[in-house]
Amino acid sequence: DAIVERNYVRADPSYLKTLGQAHSGWIFGAIAELVDNARDAKATKLEISIDTIYSKRASGSIPLLSIIDDGHGMTHQEIVRMTCFGHKQPEAYEPERIGRFGVGFKTGAMRLGRDALVLTQTANSRSIAFLSQSLNEGKDNLEIPIVSYRREGQIMEVDITVQSSALAKYNLKAIKEFSPFNKYLIGEKAALFCEGTGTQIYIWSLDKWGSDYSLEWHTGLKGGSSFHQGDILIRSRRIRSRPGQISQQVRLDYSLRSYMEVIFLVPRMKIYVQGSLVKSRPLEKSLNKTVIETGNVMGKHVQLTLGRCQLEWEQANCGIFLYWHGRLIEAYKRVGGMVHGADVGRGVIGVIDVTDVMDDGNVSVWVHSNKQGFQDSEAYALLEEWLGRKADEYWDNNFDSLQLKKSNSLYKPDQEWVQCDKCRKWRMLSSNWDSKNLPLEWFCYMEPFKGSCETPEQKVEQGVITVSAKRSGYKNQQKASKFDDDAVNVSNTTEGDKDDSDQDMEDGKARGLKRLRRGLTRACRKA
Known part of the structure; x- marks a missing residue:
């Protein structure tokens, strides 16, 4: 009788380089994978920085990327699971969990560096794992190697229940031989836990851009303004391609600090880049003329927040920010x-969480494994169509004319918000307060809130508002803009929101130029 042989997979070391190509289009996607793991570990603080370290193998100093969080850490079984190539997706549905595919750490780390x-x-x-192309x-x-x-x-001893003493000794020797980490440096890094929990990831032999590194880094000035904070940049500073885009001012595409400002829909975790705190920017809370559009896509409820952002108007940007499980995709x-x-x-920005639409209910999802786009599916096609229809309606109802003058951009958000640096809750500022006048570190007990961290976070109440800026060609228009049945406005504008262009229109001194409609007419689109 023929002997039945079981065929097990063998992973060639070159596969590590292949894994890194998942993020070949955008290197920040690799960093985002490691940020996702920190959030899934319930971390409250995450530090991302690049510094130099002496390497005996390189006979000199080399750059070292470190990503350190204070999450719940990993047991031996969990770190083995993290370093294996894919694993079973979680059976229980966890709305807050981002990790789904079991490849994030490997693809992210191997895109950033070789080791x-x-x-x-x-x-x-406590566990140490070494994923290395050099080794x-x-x-x-x-x-x-895993130890x-x-x-x-009060001390840590080798766990002989999961490995033999000889294997632990062999693995530790391999780590010390092929990395800049000797036993003293490992002990120094372990001391950063301070008897707490967390995970530290160190990556070196960083990816190259020609003769230099793909990333460049700058340490900010201590005590300086927000314009002098440290950052990690993509050396090419290339703007990502988007259909219809002509703007070349998309800092999010090459500045890690800008990307971290908006990576989460509800930012809670403190993120530091090059030693300075990233000031989170919740997009929904920074818009003017805000409306909420609701509807159904393939029987799933969707809710889109639309509004106008002064900064994006100045940089000629617009578009929808799509979040999945609270993470920007x-x-x-x-x-x-x-x-x-x-x-x-x-200047029009939309914000939507598409978790329900992009999860089919059977653990499968319509999101790429690199979490930088969505699969070509019926759900995504119908979502695109719905978003386009709602964005066009919003533009037609609010901005059918453009004032070709700088003063037209001087709009304030419907509300200004500030985040407490202790409880991470967002507090709405009163109309007579300017967020720019607040200190860099703000807490709930300070003005103008003068409350406590125990106070629940304020919610924006839904209701109909009037649009303060009149559209050109419509004199004495005081009525609220009418939207369809599933459009709900969420803020109240005040007389103080009017800018010079509004006054000009009231006085009859200026008329806006009608915008040129490009593409198919509305009648053709309906046909």
Whole structure:
């Protein structure tokens, strides 16, 4: 009888480089994978920085990217699961969890550099894992050294229940030989946990851009203004391609600080880049003429927030920010008339969470494994169509004329918000307060809130508002803009929101120029 042989997969070391190509289009997508893991670990603080370290193998100093969080850490079984190539998706539905595919750490780390070391600690254990192309160079099969310890009183001892002492010794020797980390440096980094929990990821042999590195980094000035804060930049400073886009001022595309400002729909975790705190920018709370559009796509409820942003108007940007499980997947997605005309939708920003539409209910999702786009599916096509229709309606109802003068951009958000640096809750400022006058570190007990962190976070009440800026060609228009049945306005404008262009129109001194409609007419689109 023939012997039945079971065929097990062998992973060639070159597969590590292949994994990194998942983020070949945008290197910040690789960093985002590691940020996702920190949020899934319930971290309250995350530090991302690049510094130099001495490497014996390189005979000199090399740049070292570090990503450190204070989450719950990983046990031996969990870090083995993280370093394996894919794993079963979670059976329980967790709306707040981003990780789904089991490849994020590998694809992210191997895109950023050739070698990565993970140091993680729970309340009762500590583990070190080494994912390295240098270590595996010339080998026939991929080797990932892992050393785990368990707490015995006040010290950590090698955990012989998950590995033998000889294997732990062998793995630790390999880590010290092929990395800049000796036992003293490992001990120094472990001390950063301060008896707490968390995960530290260190990546070196960073990706190259020609003869230099793909990333460049700057340390900010201590005590300086927000314009002198540290940042990590993509050296090419290339703007990502989007249909219909002509603007070349999309800082989010090459500035990590700008990307981290909007990466989460509801920002809670404190994120530091190059040692300085990132000031989160919740997009929904920074818009003018805000409306909420609701509807159904494939039987799933969707809610879109639309508004006008002064900063985006000045930079000629517009589009929809699509979030999935609270994490940004697509930014500045142009829909409807925005695709066909550069002037259409200028300054208009939309924010939507598409979790329900992009999850089919059977654990499967319509999101790319690199979390930088959506799969070509019926759900996504219908969502695009709905977004385009609502964005066009918003533009037609509010901005059918453009004032070709700088003063037209002087709109304030419907409300200004500030985030407490302790409880991370957002507080609405009164109309006579300017957020620019607040200190860099603000707490609930300070003016103008003068409350406590225990006070629940304020919610924006829904209701109909009047649009303060009159459209050109319509004199004495005081009535509220009428939207369809599923459009709800969420803010009240005041007389103080009017700018010089409004006054000019009231006095009859200026008339706006009608915008040029590009692309198909509305009648053709309906046909």
